[in-house]
Amino acid sequence: xxxxxxxxxxxxxxxxxxxxxxxxxxxxxxxxxxxxxxxxxxxxxxxxxxxxxxxxxxxxxxxxxxxxxxxxxxxxxxxxxxxxxxxxxxxxxxxxxxxxxxxxxxxxxxxxxxxxxxxxxxxxxxxxxxxxxxxxxxxxxxxxxxxxxxxxxxxxxxxxxxxxxxxxxxxxxxxxxxxxxxxxxxxxxxxxxxxxxxxxxxxxxxxxxxxxxxxxxxxxxxxxxxxxxxxxxxxxxxxxxxxxxxxxxxxx
Amino acid sequence: xxxxxxxxxxxxxxxxxxxxxxxxxxxxxxxxxxxxxxxxxxxxxxxxxxxxxxxxxxxxxxxxxxxxxxxxxxxxxxxxxxxxxxxxxxxxxxxxxxxxxxxxxxxxxxxxxxxxxxxxxxxxxxxxxxxxxxxxxxxxxxxxxxxxxxxxxxxxxxxxxxxxxxxxxxxxxxxxxxxxxxxxxxxxxxxxxxxxxxxxxxxxxxxxxxxxxxxxxxxxxxxxxxxxxxxxxxxxxxxxxxxxxxxxxxxx
Numbered sequence: 001x002x003x004x005x006x007x008x009x010x011x012x013x014x015x016x017x018x019x020x021x022x023x024x025x026x027x028x029x030x031x032x033x034x035x036x037x038x039x040x041x042x043x044x045x046x047x048x049x050x051x052x053x054x055x056x057x058x059x060x061x062x063x064x065x066x067x068x069x070x071x072x073x074x075x076x077x078x079x080x081x082x083x084x085x086x087x088x089x090x091x092x093x094x095x096x097x098x099x100x101x102x103x104x105x106x107x108x109x110x111x112x113x114x115x116x117x118x119x120x121x122x123x124x125x126x127x128x129x130x131x132x133x134x135x136x137x138x139x140x141x142x143x144x145x146x147x148x149x150x151x152x153x154x155x156x157x158x159x160x161x162x163x164x165x166x167x168x169x170x171x172x173x174x175x176x177x178x179x180x181x182x183x184x185x186x187x188x189x190x191x192x193x194x195x196x197x198x199x200x201x202x203x204x205x206x207x208x209x210x211x212x213x214x215x216x217x218x219x220x221x222x223x224x225x226x227x228x229x230x231x232x233x234x235x236x237x238x239x240x241x242x243x244x245x246x247x248x249x250x251x252x
Numbered sequence: 253x254x255x256x257x258x259x260x261x262x263x264x265x266x267x268x269x270x271x272x273x274x275x276x277x278x279x280x281x282x283x284x285x286x287x288x289x290x291x292x293x294x295x296x297x298x299x300x301x302x303x304x305x306x307x308x309x310x311x312x313x314x315x316x317x318x319x320x321x322x323x324x325x326x327x328x329x330x331x332x333x334x335x336x337x338x339x340x341x342x343x344x345x346x347x348x349x350x351x352x353x354x355x356x357x358x359x360x361x362x363x364x365x366x367x368x369x370x371x372x373x374x375x376x377x378x379x380x381x382x383x384x385x386x387x388x389x390x391x392x393x394x395x396x397x398x399x400x401x402x403x404x405x406x407x408x409x410x411x412x413x414x415x416x417x418x419x420x421x422x423x424x425x426x427x428x429x430x431x432x433x434x435x436x437x438x439x440x441x442x443x444x445x446x447x448x449x450x451x452x453x454x455x456x457x458x459x460x461x462x463x464x465x466x467x468x469x470x471x472x473x474x475x476x477x478x479x480x481x482x483x484x485x486x487x488x489x490x491x492x493x494x495x496x497x498x499x500x501x502x503x504x
Binding site: 017018061062063064065081082085086088090091098099102103104105107108131 | 256257260261264265268271272276342345346347498501502
């Protein structure tokens, strides 16, 4: 595969942090991680808490720089984490659209063009002209996500953000991301603990353990699904419903 | 981020800074002028009796010095903590962090320009208009460079060492008395006067008074040394901020 097809290229990346407890000590949040993600790939990153999933996403997003190694990305990138950050509580939803659209890298003119679509997708009615502090957390999430997705990304990095908002909006969001990634051949990298989401959207899986990339993840995603299924096995299902099954997902 | 988007982003952040400041206020922008007027009246009333300054109109003299001083002190105090206050934004997206600081400078500069305009209007009404006013934009150059450099420097270091904010809260009010805002340098012995060259605000305020009121400074040509100091402070501030910004995500 030619380098031009690469969306994300990590070469021997290390990220060292000072220990938050013992300031003079350092630890490696990421150790010698290399990965090549091609345009249009859908990659799920799995790992326990503290494994380095968020650090990897931040490195790819360029929010932090590697201590060693290099990170290269091609195209417009958005990182969907902590979506409401950057939204000012005093400003109205409409005023916040401009501010946050520009934080995601749009020009002022682009935000103006996209504003109606953002408002339609967020579907928060007249609240768009109310100050942000009166919004419910679900409404905040909807508007914030709508702005993020309007940035016309080539690469979307997601960090568990889709598990907020009501169920209808979650489904709407997931459908939108599915359509976007399919129609525009967007590269998607998701860090999540939810096997259902990962298996629906991703065709490659990477497992991080203590900052190291330990395997390509097929077994790990199976194991994660089994744990999930066994935990929910005693949930009574109505007629016609089935539990998440291996059969459904391994058809891809 | 290319230049056009950088400027647009700075303007949008500045608009946000101003909008947020006056949200839910009744008087709104009037506060920008009311603040130095009230200060002038109180300080003018007190110091008229204690400081034997030989100037024709002490209140106008005081007001002409208070405007640039307030611009500097308010900007520095607000920007010192801005990176820490916007920590969620820092961790969310890759954007030029210096814009957070420079938007505070620009927002306060707009307040300064409005207040200066009102000062000149009052002087016109008093029949004291002067040709030297045309030179006022020149004095803005060292002022903007100085305040931008100091703000970047303090905002950058404060992320690592939060002591900076405590020091700023103590030093800025003391610095007011070491700057010829309420007095002229004529009150001091000649050999002490030249120590004031080291304080760029002395030269800047003297130049403001020269261009707006026609008051000749005792520092004579040395007032322009503030321009050299301001350029140095801007260069150092920018360099330190850029160095620190690589670690903001870790330090906040």
